[in-house]
Amino acid sequence: MINIIIKYIIIAIVVLFGSRYISGIKIDGFQTAVLVVLAMGFANTFLKPILKLISFPITILSLGLFLLVINVIVVYIVDYFIEGFTVTGFIPPLIFSFVLSISSTVLGWFFDKD
Template identity: 85%
Template sequence: MTNFIIKYLIIAIVVMFGSKYINGISIDGFQTSILVVLAMGFANTFLKPILKLISFPITVLSLGLFLLVINVIVVYIVDYFIDGFHVNGFVPPLIFSFVLSITSTVLGWFFDKD
């Protein structure tokens, strides 16, 4: 449980720094950053598989490139539900989702050991 908390706090810090360096992403404070990380985790766990299933034909026709659009849609869904988190454009949420994915993967290597 502590690994989960530490992992999500580190990701929240990365989100705060990412919002400062990615134009088009803004976060009001650290508490909002924690909410964004938790909402992104929820959205990636429950909403993203549904979006993938619905858009499967388009994904196949685009050779998987439509998954990038799904990542952006998930970030916009989180933007809609979390006050203090604002997203503009297509490329900033795409970069934001890449940064979160890479950070989560690297932290998973360290914290998810059995």
């Protein structure tokens, strides 16, 4: 349990520093970053599979490239619900979702050992 908490705190720090270097992403503070990470985890767990199912024909026709659009939609959904988190454009939330995914994967290698 403590590994999950540490993992989310480190991802929140990565998100906070990433928002300083990605020009279209604004996060007010560390508490907002933690809320963004928790909301992104929730959205990726529950909303993203629904969006993938609904957009399956478009994803097939685009040879999987529509999944990038789904990632951006998920970031915009989190932007709508979290106050203090602002997203503009298409490329910044795409980069943001890549940074979040890569950092989560790398931290998973270290913290999810059984």
